[in-house]
Amino acid sequence: MNMSWALVIWLSIGAYAFKMLGFVVVGSRKLPDVLSRCLMLIPAALLAALVFNSSFTDGQSYAIDERAIGLGVAIIAAWRKLPLIVVVILGAATTAVLRAL
């Protein structure tokens, strides 16, 4: 595992720097519309990337396994507007059951 305090520290510094950049430094000056439009798409692009990358790859190779079924269940649950915690539990539980079989 590569988890380290360095990650915690750098991520914390970076996250605060971003918050402060918009809030304190740039202040009420206005960003060009097209720039803020692009920046607001970051979550859509990255969350989708995290979903598909972590469901269909294993390290640097492709894999289709129990995770794909767990993902399918999570997508249906989220689409039915179930609360986030329920979506998480359904996705994890489906995968856990399939792995236990």
Place this chain on the structure above:
Amino acid sequence: MKFRLEPEVRPVVTSALALSGAVGVFALAFGVLAVGAGANVWQACALSFFTFTGASQLSAMTVIGTGGSVGGALGGALLLAGRNGVYGLALSPYFNESLGKRLLAAHFVIDETTAMMTAQTNPRLQKIAFWTTAIALFSLWNLGTLLGAVLGSAIDPHTFGLDVGFTAAYVAMLFPHLKTINGRFAAAGGALISVVLAPFVPIGLPILASGLAIFVGLRPATSSAKTEVVQ
């Protein structure tokens, strides 16, 4: 102890508390997932206390949990943190306090405080909404993380499908972003980039590279694509 709220303040405080309660439960999940991905209890708690922005915290732990490096984990997580900068821009006109207070408030500029504050119409309620949400949510986010991390230390992540628990959390967070055409294009582009690049670059980098998909925002905004704040 008797504690009375004025009628116009009450709904603001009530919804801030309800939202924070829901987020606290999610923090419980984050705690479990983080230790499952290799963090210890203190690292999980430090992330929630000092980083304090959920999607970035989760993203970093996913990359680490799948064997990525610290650099790989940082890239995507910081890009996700970048959107708080945009929220800061939106909120900063409401804050005319001293620099010290602004520097403190900056730590709490996240999805939920932005949504709560911009939902109010008068300056006093906006301020109440921001600070009530900030304090309640920060407290419950950290408490939830601690409980989750302690709980999570007792179970095996793979057996309990915790890796897919992460994925499921992303799915739920992604859905509100798919309401606009640009959001859908960005999501499709990001997904495609992250999968296609996977065999060729180090773990974590495909997530960072998927950020290129935000340039679909160069297209003119569609009518519904204006000022989307995550609820």
